[in-house]
Amino acid sequence: MRGQGEICLADEFILETEGLTKEFAGFFAVRDVALKVRRGSIHALIGPNGAGKTTCFNLLTKFLKPSAGKILYKGQDITAMAPADVARMGLVRSFQISAVFPHLTALENVRVALQRQHGSSFDFWRSKSVLNRFNDRARELLNDVGLSEFANTPAVEMPYGRKRALEIATTLALDPEMMLLDEPMAGMGHEDIDKIAALIKRISAKYTILMVEHNLSVVANLSDIITVLTRGQVLAQGHYSELTKDERVKEAYLGAGHA
Amino acid sequence: MTTLTDDTLRATPRAMRDEMIVFVVMALLLAAVPFTGVYPFFVMQALCFALLACAFNLLIGYGGLLSFGHAMFLGTAGYCSAHALKVWGLPPELGILVGVAAAFALSIVTGYISIRRQGIYFSMITLALSQLLYFIYLQAPFTHGEDGIQGIPQGHMFGVLDLSKPTVLYYVVLAGFLAGFLLIFRIINSPFGEVLKSIRENEQRAISLGYRTDQYKFLAFVLSGTLAGFAGSLKVFVAQNASLTDVHWSMSGEVVLMTLVGGLGTIFGPVVGAFVIIAMQQYLASFGQWVTVIQGSIFVICVLTFRRGVIGEIAHYFRRSL
Amino acid sequence: MQALYAQLLVGLINGSFYALLSLGLAVIFGMLNIINFAHGALYMMGAFVAYFLLNLGGINYWWALLLAPIIVGIFGMILERTMLQWLTGLDHLYGLLLTFGIALIVQGVFQNYFGSSGLPYAIPDQLKGGMNLGFMFLPIYRGWVVVFSLVVCLATWFLIEKTQLGAYLRAATENPTLVRAFGINVPRMITLTYGLGVGLAALAGVLSAPINQVRPLMGADLIIVVFAVVVIGGMGSIMGSIITGFALGVIEGLTKYFYPEASNTVVFVLMVLVLLVKPTGLTGRAA
Amino acid sequence: MPDTAIAEAPARTATGGNILQVRNLEAWYGESHILHGINFDVNAGEVVTLLGRNGAGKTTTLKSIMGIIGKRTGSVKFNNQEIIRATSDRIARMGIAFCPEERGIFASLDVRENLMLPPVVREGGLPLEQIFDLFPNLKERLNSQGTKLSGGEQQMLAIARILRTGASFLMLDEPTEGLAPVIIQQIGHTIARLKKEGFTILLVEQNFRFASTVADRYYIVEHGKVIDGFANSELSANMNKLHTYLGV
Amino acid sequence: QDKTVKIGVLTDNSGLYSDLGGAGSTLAAQMAIEDSGLAAKGWKIDLISADHQNKPDIATTIARQWIDVEKVDIFMDVLNSGVALAVNNVVKEKNSILIDTGAATSDLTNAQCSPNTIHWVYDTYMLANSTGQALVKAGGDSWFFLTADYAFGAALERDTAAVVQKAGGKVLGSVKHPLNSSDFSSFLLQAQASKAKIVGLANAGGDTTNSIKQAAEFGIVAGGQKLAGLLLFITDVHSLGLNVAQGLNFTETFYWDLNDGTRAFSKRFSERMKNKAMPSMVQAGVYSGLVHYFKALEAMGGNPHDGAKAVEKMKSMPTDDPLFGQGSIRVDGRKIHPAYLFEVKKPSESKGPWDYYKLVGTVPADQAFRPLSESVCPLVKK
Ligand SMILES: Nc1ncnc2c1ncn2[C@@H]1O[C@H](COP(=O)(O)OP(=O)(O)OP(=O)(O)O)[C@@H](O)[C@H]1O
Ligand SMILES: Nc1ncnc2c1ncn2[C@@H]1O[C@H](COP(=O)(O)OP(=O)(O)OP(=O)(O)O)[C@@H](O)[C@H]1O
Ligand SMILES: CC(C)C[C@H](N)C(=O)O
């Protein structure tokens, strides 16, 4: 399937990188990566531990500064932007280690995200009851990720898997165009995995998703296209079925067990 | 860094109602002071510090930013108001305005420098800035160095309120305090306040949600600094002097103490804390040399036994947010 | 020009006190996460213990150099055991407040019994007198202070950064529960570490007794500057505070030469500049 | 800080004897009561897996055994010694090692120091070469700061460092989380080998597929209680149950 | 007539200056009350004391409260110039009384003089005048100043420099050091390099003792330069020890071993002090001031509770007490008495504890203080 991108129109790709490189004191965590993410697709980024997946995410969302290379988002060069501004353009991430506002309730967690978009977040002279108008939408989002009963629970008291779900709900609240999910299923129970997988599938109709995941069944079921990274470089790209046949991928990532 | 506040208590609509009730009770009690025989100057002074502590609390308790240089706003506003009143002969309301404006300007400058720093480094850069300012005030002629500006005229506010009458002064100060307090209360419970709290909780996450967190922290810093300045301007009328004490680092430390003793991140805590500390300074003064020992013991006991502060402990006991 | 050399040398001498004190503070902060406001009071106690040893027990300076840090260190460990240990896991602020309270109590008690103007402590005979260096008259005692504190600083640095014990300490700072679950008696280790930091303060106190008066408030005036040193060096960084300590002494020396009024302030100017350029101090790790 | 009063270790090769006995274990986080009476046994040389939904109390069980939960009651016997009151450093020195869920890599230590951190409690730990064979990534990154490692590398480090100590009873909390399939396979092999060498392993896993390749027995935890348990040989007969309990 | 009196001792109880005022001042006041014998004549005299922590704002708050709530009639001690000026304002506004025995600034009786205030013991003008002149006369004709960087230090330096120049000496330079420094080596090196014959210490308390001590260490005195402590108290000498302090010249208006009267008082005082210290001139001033105040009250037959009126009365009566001898209070509020130039004894000359000074000169009362002709005090009619 490589090369398909070249035939298509440039704006089919919502995100493109050229020669993206990140060096930590002589160690290349990401090296010369050219990534093209098609609008509306679920694109998986897989690879062995330490391959540079999270680093890639950090570069894309500007939490790290690239050593070299260029990032285009919706055709615009965002290489030099600040992280918050990238988020405002609709490119939003979740974290590998779960990131919630621990002492806010689930509802409030989601509301914080809703509030950003709808302004009024600098209004220090107004009562916060103006935020109540977000409650319905927030409940809806919590419901989507199966957290209805946790609406009034502080995030810190929620089980791990639920925190991941909450994080996704919060991210969705921003109504992003593209979501970067870093191991969204890590540490979840089976039921939750299925729920979240279904959720991702559902929302992918509206959003573009780039995700890192080690759970192969999830990757297999969800992703339209997969890029395999090793040692900071792209090793292969293609559909799951193709990649499982690729000896290099097997050796580097999947292991012998995967036929 | 663990959070300092008791976060098992969250603002729910019921909590807001509780807080309003307590506020009204507090306002009534304070309004009754002149009829009780309690010495009004003591209360006025405590009110000024209470406002300062509340402003400080806005930054630490809700923004997670521990400023170790809040005295600089108090002192700057104090000096500027004092100078305006005494040398330029401005009426009280304009004197206050001058002081508050100075604190506002100062908080913009210092906020711009310090806000990008995290945790303990933020504290330290605010401390360093306030020490620089201390040095400037020590050297600048208009502050009269160690002697301070003394004998400041109180004047007539709006041309009618004679501030040299203790009762009139008392109500003016009380009104100022209540206004400042309500503003802070509102800020905490505003959309802005919500964002601030979430930044305190997890700044990285807030950034990833698209918040330019520096701007929010900056606004919180400026609001806090300006309100602290307002406290400083009011204090000029009460103390009728402006001195280096108000810009010294130990004053910044005292504010931290007041807030902690009362209860960090509680709305009424700083007020109670300010009253406790000021009362301690006043009434322990007659214990002679043992003052510092007694004061020290109180801090030790506070930290070891009721760390949430007076109000924090009460709130925790009743499982209410106060 | 000669005067300038002299100022630099004198600066270095003061720097050794900053270095020793901030070193102890950095050890305590780095390992226990406590901002030890009582450091100044403990430094003062070191000097007083030396004074008592001499005047009540007839024990000379050299023994005091060994005994005072041990005695004050034990006092510190008692403090840690009875009070500070209850604060593990809480915000810095509580430790700061508690130690501030302790400092007030200790200073208050000493002031009650010994007044505030201070007691004399003589320079030991072996170190009396001075050398003419050409550009200045260097009291031998001051030269001794520089050399001795340099040695102590480097030894401490080695202990903490280069030994397994140091690794335990650093790890325990971050996650004491887990380190304990690896089989290390963390509470005891922490107590000993606090004792070490406090002992360093007391050592500085003994060193300074012959130079400064033995005064109850001798530490109170110093503590805030020493804090600044620790911050500039990068909170908790051992080497950072040693280098900054000595460097600050020299810079102060220069300031005293060119603009003496600002000599108490220059450290804060430095702090603002350093924090603006390097947000976590010269060698610090993220807060 | 050597603590000499250490209980005599079980002979590493002796399998079969009951090594850990948990009875009526209850535990609290502050006010909230999490474990409501956990009962189970582990025999020497076994791999036992705790399964259960998110929040069932698996991690809490391990932590309670390790002595790092503030309030706990009941009985935990290790080699017939009661350890419910013991402090965690004593427990560790009796030969129990713990690899926490959140990994617990130290930011202020480099990878080498992290690896060397846990003190050796007795002879017989894996030598460094073997550890590097298992986790080649670590060898490469030895001088990086601990928390600069990628998520998976941190997980490797967390496992690696307790293999060194010679503790013969390992508690691993979701060791495969965030690891690439190749590495998971390797860990599977490692566990098998450790078992052969006489280690006893108490495992908490969400990844049932992985657990089924290594475990001898399973216990199911729900709402702070062990509600069921069976051996690997009875697995197929119990698939239904597993489905209702865990949705596998 | 009302015969109740309340005395407030407002002092530094915990800080830098607590040895020379502090608890000793309170004791001195207590002794004055006991010695007055007024209780037997039906007077009821109360005494309270407080710590102003050297902070003008704390002091004014306490002062207001004392006047408004505690009904304090008279403030004693109030050392520290900044505090004194602030309290001076309050006392004037509320028509109370201040007898200041500790603050140095001569402004209290000059630009800031008040009908409610008496400055009892010493001031910067007098120190400069007496010590400065004496040293120049003794051949110390070139000076270098070490000055505490605040109003008090600056005033002391300015006044001393003027005296030195008037007497034909030269000022070669000066260096300002921050208040409460612990290290003076750099400043001393500069003083050394200046080659001035006299190094004038325009500072007080710990600053002075530390500079003296370190001067010895750096061989300043051994190198032939002489130190002049412009404001030194006996407690400072005590803490320095005679070894270091010997040979210093300075001015005080009271010394315990001056005559029978001072010795008798000081012995009684010292016995009641916790650390057996002899009284400083500040503490002695508290006693002396109160003695005179009580005389005025008796003369008025009761307490008018009117500060200006009582001060008026005090000014009209000559003063006489065993500690400061005979004297008077000028219209500007300046208490007039002789000043004594002392030199610190060598250890070999000292006969016992607290035997520290030998008298080397006396400035007569009429020459010791700023002449009224130079005064800008509005109370002085010209
Ligand atoms: N700040 C940093 N400094 C030095 N090295 C780093 C830093 N961040 C990451 N690395 C290194 O870069 C490599 C890539 O890390 P990254 O976190 O991107 O891996 P990953 O693909 O996300 O792996 P995993 O699946 O385990 O999460 C790793 O070897 C890691 O040690
Ligand atoms: N620090 C804590 N304070 C309060 N409650 C907690 C804390 N940690 C965990 N809990 C609660 O204890 C319960 C059991 O948690 P535990 O971590 O043992 O679950 P688990 O079975 O390990 O789940 P997972 O598979 O998600 O790791 C959960 O309901 C959780 O919310
Ligand atoms: C020594 C002190 C009692 C005088 C003080 N330095 C003052 O400012 O007046």
Ligand SMILES: [Mg+2]
């Ligand atoms: Mg990763």
Ligand SMILES: [Mg+2]
């Ligand atoms: Mg768990």
